Amino acid sequence: MDVLIEAAKLVFDPFVLWVILASSAFGIFVGAMPGLTATMATALLVPITFFMPPVPALGAIVSATAMAIFAGDIPAAMLRIPGTPASAAYTDESYAMSRKGELDLNLGVNLVFSVIGGLAGVAILILCAPALAEFAIHFSSFEYFWLALLGLTCAIFIATDAPLKGIASLLLGLAINCIGIDPAAGHPRFTFGSVELMQGVSFIPAMIGLFAVSELMRGVVTIDQGGAVLTQKIGNVFVGVWNVWKRYWPNFIRGSAIGVLIGALPGAGADIAAWISYAVSKKFSKEPEKFGTGHIEGIVDATSANNSALGGAWIPALVFGIPGDSITAIVIGVLYMKGMNPGPTVFLQNPQFIYAVFLIFILANLLMLPLGWAAIKSSKQILRVPRNILIPVILLFCIVGSYAMTNSIYGVIIMLVMGVLGWIMEENGFPIAPAILGLVLGEMLEQNFMTSMIKSDGAFLAFFERPIAGVLGVTTLLVWAAMLWRGINRSTVPAAPVG
Amino acid sequence: MRANDILSGLALIVCSLAMIALTLSFPDFPGQKYGPALFPRILGAGLILCGAALVRNGLAARRAGAPWLELAPWTHDPRRVASLLLTLALLLVYVVASETIGFIPIALVFLLVLFVWLGVRPIPAVLTAVLTTIAIHWFFSTMLRVPLPRGWLDPIL
Numbered sequence: 119m120d121v122l123i124e125a126a127k128l129v130f131d132p133f134v135l136w137v138i139l140a141s142s143a144f145g146i147f148v149g150a151m152p153g154l155t156a157t158m159a160t161a162l163l164v165p166i167t168f169f170m171p172p173v174p175a176l177g178a179i180v181s182a183t184a185m186a187i188f189a190g191d192i193p194a195a196m197l198r199i200p201g202t203p204a205s206a207a208y209t210d211e212s213y214a215m216s217r218k219g220e221l222d223l224n225l226g227v228n229l230v231f232s233v234i235g236g237l238a239g240v241a242i243l244i245l246c247a248p249a250l251a252e253f254a255i256h257f258s259s260f261e262y263f264w265l266a267l268l269g270l271t272c273a274i275f276i277a278t279d280a281p282l283k284g285i286a287s288l289l290l291g292l293a294i295n296c297i298g299i300d301p302a303a304g305h306p307r308f309t310f311g312s313v314e315l316m317q318g319v320s321f322i323p324a325m326i327g328l329f330a331v332s333e334l335m336r337g338v339v340t341i342d343q344g345g346a347v348l349t350q351k352i353g354n355v356f357v358g359v360w361n362v363w364k365r366y367w368p369n370f371i372r373g374s375a376i377g378v379l380i381g382a383l384p385g386a387g388a389d390i391a392a393w394i395s396y397a398v399s400k401k402f403s404k405e406p407e408k409f410g411t412g413h414i415e416g417i418v419d420a421t422s423a424n425n426s427a428l429g430g431a432w433i434p435a436l437v438f439g440i441p442g443d444s445i446t447a448i449v450i451g452v453l454y455m456k457g458m459n460p461g462p463t464v465f466l467q468n469p470q471f472i473y474a475v476f477l478i479f480i481l482a483n484l485l486m487l488p489l490g491w492a493a494i495k496s497s498k499q500i501l502r503v504p505r506n507i508l509i510p511v512i513l514l515f516c517i518v519g520s521y522a523m524t525n526s527i528y529g530v531i532i533m534l535v536m537g538v539l540g541w542i543m544e545e546n547g548f549p550i551a552p553a554i555l556g557l558v559l560g561e562m563l564e565q566n567f568m569t570s571m572i573k574s575d576g577a578f579l580a581f582f583e584r585p586i587a588g589v590l591g592v593t594t595l596l597v598w599a600a601m602l603w604r605g606i607n608r609s610t611v612p613a614a615p616v617g
Numbered sequence: 618m619r620a621n622d623i624l625s626g627l628a629l630i631v632c633s634l635a636m637i638a639l640t641l642s643f644p645d646f647p648g649q650k651y652g653p654a655l656f657p658r659i660l661g662a663g664l665i666l667c668g669a670a671l672v673r674n675g676l677a678a679r680r681a682g683a684p685w686l687e688l689a690p691w692t693h694d695p696r697r698v699a700s701l702l703l704t705l706a707l708l709l710v711y712v713v714a715s716e717t718i719g720f721i722p723i724a725l726v727f728l729l730v731l732f733v734w735l736g737v738r739p740i741p742a743v744l745t746a747v748l749t750t751i752a753i754h755w756f757f758s759t760m761l762r763v764p765l766p767r768g769w770l771d772p773i774l
Contacts (some may be wrong), residue, residue, distance in 0.1 A: 169761045282674070286629060286667040293636060293660045300653035305643055307653060308636070331708075338704050339697040341735055506735035510728050511749050513704070517711060518720075518753055522763040527712055534708050545618050545689070546625055564656045576649065 125473035128173045129481065137174040138181045138478065142485055145182030146493045149189030150500050151508065152199040153337045156186035156388070157444045161325045162512070164452060165519035168322075172456040173474045179452070180475065181482035183445050187388050187424050188232040188490055192497050195224050204388035204424040207396040214412030216350065226355035227362050227414055228421045229490045231370060235422030236483035238374035239381065239429025244476050250437045251465040259573065260581055262438075263566035264590035266559045269440040271597050273385020273555050281601055283548045291556020292563070294319055301561050302568035314528045321451045323520035323529040324536045324557060328550055329444070330516050331537025336544075337509050355494055362414055369399060369418045377423030381430025385555055387443025388424035395423035429479060436460055436472060439562060444551050447558045619687040621678060626671030633664040703734055719768020720758075724750040 128134065141163060148159040159182045167175035190201030191212065198213040200206040215224040257265070274284040297308045298318030309315040363370070373395045380391040399419035400409045409416055431442025432449070439460035441447035453460045458468060465472055493500065520533035540550050574580030582588040637658055645652035679685075691697040707727050715723050725746055732742035757763040767774050 166761070282667060282670055286664065286671070289660050289663045289667065290629075293633075293657065293664065296657045296660070300656075303644075303646055303653050305653040307643065307657065308639060335701060335704060338700045338735070339691045341700070504737070506737050507732065507741075507745055510731035510735070511745070513708075513731070514724055514727060514749065514753060517708070518757050518763070518765070521765070522757055522761065525764055527716060530708075530712055530715075534712060537708075538705070546620055548625075567656065571651065571655075572646070572649070576651070 121469045124470040128474045129477045134174045138177045141178035141182040142185045145185030146189040149186030149201050155202045156183045158330045160448045165522045177478040184482045191228040207392040208417045208420045218412045222355045223358045226359045231422045232425045236425035239426030240479040242378045243429040251462040254462040259566040259569040260587035266563040268594045269384035287548045288552035288556045291553035292560045295560030301565040322523045323532040327533040327536030328540040332540035335541045366418045370422050373419035373422035374426040377426030378430035381427030382433045388427040391427035392420040392424040396420040622671040622675030626668040629668035633661040637661040716766045720765040
């Protein structure tokens with residue numbers, strides 16, 4: 119109880135509340151602008167939050183991402199362009215509703231179910247994370263090695279339809295992470311005599327490059343390809359939402375559950391949660407023929423799922439330091455910068471911070487109702503901001519943000535190199551998310567691997583000797599076998615698709 | 618712009634070989650048969666396997682008639698290609714020249730050139746460029762105390 123009071127004191131501070139409000143507004147804007155994603159919002163916020171204490175820094179990220187995921191639904195319904203990838207699964211359905219004249223109901227349902235979906239995600243985060251942490255406190259380097267490896271494996275197994283390119287992307291991320299002083303012996307690797315490379319590739323500029331700059335490079339060539347805003351008038355969006363709830367509450371529960379689960383699995387976040395829950399909804403619906411014609415049922419599932427996935431992703435991030443999605447990958451970087459190394463010990467040493475994060479999550483989701491309503495009301499103005507002004511301004515912001523992380527041009531160089539790399543990868547069908555996971559988890563994986571090797575004197579069998587490590591290890595190997603089997607099966611089919 | 622998998626695969630293999638070659642000079646842990654070179658070598662081996670599999674897929678695709686290089690629709694419009702190259706060029710100019718010229722002048726040029734190229738009308742372009750530069754400079758340099766390069770304006774600031 120004392121911890122809760124202490125956490126409340128941390129959160130209900132005028133500065134923290136102001137930060138939450140400001141970053142919520144920022145999140146809504148970024149989410150509603152097509153081409154700017156929730157992950158990008160996080161990457162752009164980090165250089166600013168760098169100068170804040172931990173609680174407002176985390177508060178800014180939590181509230182901005184929650185708002186962005188909801189706000190992405192607005193242009194989906196009005197322009198048929200998803201504001202963030204998390205809304206892509208039901209963009210056509212939303213737009214079909216708007217064309218039938220049900221824009222109000224669509225936006226209302228999206229708002230209300232995003233709020234309660236987000237709250238469901240937080241509830242499960244609050245219930246699961248401390249319990250898991252108590253369990254994880256007994257883990258040694260062997261368990262952490264397998265956990266990191268299993269996380270990376272899952273990321274490829276579920277998150278990509280091109281497993282081969284996913285693995286390549288992951289290994290590339292891990293290899294980039296090898297640059298700098300090695301974590302076990304302190305030997306400089308691949309630094310070519312550069313002092314700046316010895317500290318490794320700075321994480322946040324790399325993130326800004328991979329997520330923001332590569333996206334802006336794509337945006338600059340498609341600058342004039344916006345959709346036409348629907349001229350429909352927006353009335354009272356809350357009319358009829360109660361009827362939808364009465365009819366489709368089981369869909370809400372199913373959608374949120376899928377969302378939390380997918381969110382908690384490393385590498386897959388809100389966008390994949392929305393796709394899967396929409397597909398599940400269609401499969402089990404009594405009227406699957408209505409899907410695609412502007413039917414609300416699948417939207418209830420998917421819009422709840424993408425918001426609950428946000429909370430779910432924080433579970434492995436806080437407990438094990440393994441990110442559940444690309445947003446929490448950045449969060450882990452922030453936690454390390456603030457000296458709060460994620461892992462079960464945070465729950466013992468700094469429980470007030472953890473509870474403060476929980477409180478901010480609840481607060482941000484409640485705040486979404488009035489702010490989201492305001493965003494819907496002013497959506498026409500937001501969507502009218504010209505992209506040819508926005509993209510150069512954000513690009514300049516990326517430059518300054520990267521510079522601020524290293525206080526030298528080195529940050530900007532990393533941003534530029536990673537931006538070009540990310541762009542080339544995406545153009546050639548290599549997913550970026552596994553590379554990010556590799557960058558985040560690389561050090562943890564190598565350090566635990568090396569420590570375990572030294573402990574066991576180079577004997578590989580020791581990796582399976584402790585019970586939990588053994589289970590994790592065997593599970594990892596089984597997933598590998600499944601992937602290999604899938605790969606072989608696919609390649610024996612004649613004329614395999616380019617892939 | 619999508620290159621055939623043969624090319625991506627070969628690029629991966631060449632990079633991994635270079636990486637492994639660089640690890641040859643790393644020392645082992647005292648008294649052990651491995652050291653800081655082990656992890657990068659494992660990664661390199663994995664990347665080479667991936668590269669080989671990609672080359673195999675690429676060869677199959679070639680036999681099925683896939684081109685070496687598949688160009689995205691925007692590459693046929695010289696203006697769009699120029700937009701991309703201009704953006705990259707401006708970023709490079711920033712990296713090379715910002716320390717000497719200073720943040721404020723280079724940010725103004727950066728924004729103005731991009732605005733005008735992307736079709737913003739002159740007066741809004743100038744106004745937005747000036748206001749954005751001042752706002753970013755105030756926020757990062759004054760509020761957050763980031764040492765943005767002063768360059769030419771050093772005597773004034």
